[in-house]
Amino acid sequence: MDYTAAQKRQMLEHARSSIARELGYHIAYAPVDADWKKEERAAFVTLYYQGELRGCIGSLAAYQALWPELEHNAKAAAFDDPRFPPVSRTEFADIDVQISILTPTQSITVTSKDDLLTTLRPHIDGLLLEEGQHRATFLPQVWGQLSDPAKFLKHLLRKAGLAEDYWSDTMRFSIYQVLEVKENGK
Missing domain, CATH: 3.30.1490.150 (Hypothetical protein ph0010; domain 2)
Structure with missing residues (x-):
């Protein structure tokens, strides 16, 4: 499992824009049409705010394509991690996104x-x-x-x-x- 720098950048942009849209920002969204985005992968999205953990949600087993997996987990890490309140618009610019794509357990x-x-x-x-x-x-x-x-x-x-x-x-x-x-x- 290896991805190019451009693919990794697209993953991060996708996760970040998924959160931005939930916060009410209008993000232009290009259609997805690449085979690597359709591969079933388990992934976690972890958010940090000012260097501290701010949310982390993911899947341990692959059950859907990578693209919806990243979207779902980014939004869940931002708004549904029970350890933290939902990410606010004022925090958003200072949130760092980290994606972990898992090998099978x-x-x-x-x-x-x-x-x-x-x-x-x-x-x-x-x-x-x-x-x-x-x-x-x-x-x-x-x-x-x-x-x-x-x-x-x-x-x-x-x-x-x-x-x-x-x-x-x-x-x-x-x-x-x-x-x-x-x-x-x-």
């Missing part, structure tokens, strides 16, 4: 917490944790804030609504990698 088999921690590749692997009704993921970019695998796992367990030291033989784990597309090279 791969189940991994681990026998213990230590086994999991040695299996993970910091700054490369995203991790999906599933335990009964509990489910959470961290994109590989989260390694930038949580570079220690034990801390990475503790925070992921907490995000899933489990105790930081929780472990069960019924937990399931999957890894994936991403292609990052960022505005302004940030």
Whole structure:
């Protein structure tokens, strides 16, 4: 999965204009007619405001073409992330958009917490944790804030609504990698 600089720029413009239209800005929208935009891809759109996380929504499995995936997730990150109020018009100019296009998830088999921690590749692997009704993921970019695998796992367990030291033989784990597309090279 590789894209040209022009394609990456188009992805970012599409995500940003999807948010702009929801805010009431009138954006001219050219018809989409390129094969790469029609490929089914799982993607996340992450928003930052003044360097801080401002919203992040995405899909772990491909179920629609990349173009509507980016539009939906950009709008959801801006207006439907339950951790944040909706993005306002006054914030919009200072929002930085980041797109993460995911590889398919791969189940991994681990026998213990230590086994999991040695299996993970910091700054490369995203991790999906599933335990009964509990489910959470961290994109590989989260390694930038949580570079220690034990801390990475503790925070992921907490995000899933489990105790930081929780472990069960019924937990399931999957890894994936991403292609990052960022505005302004940030």
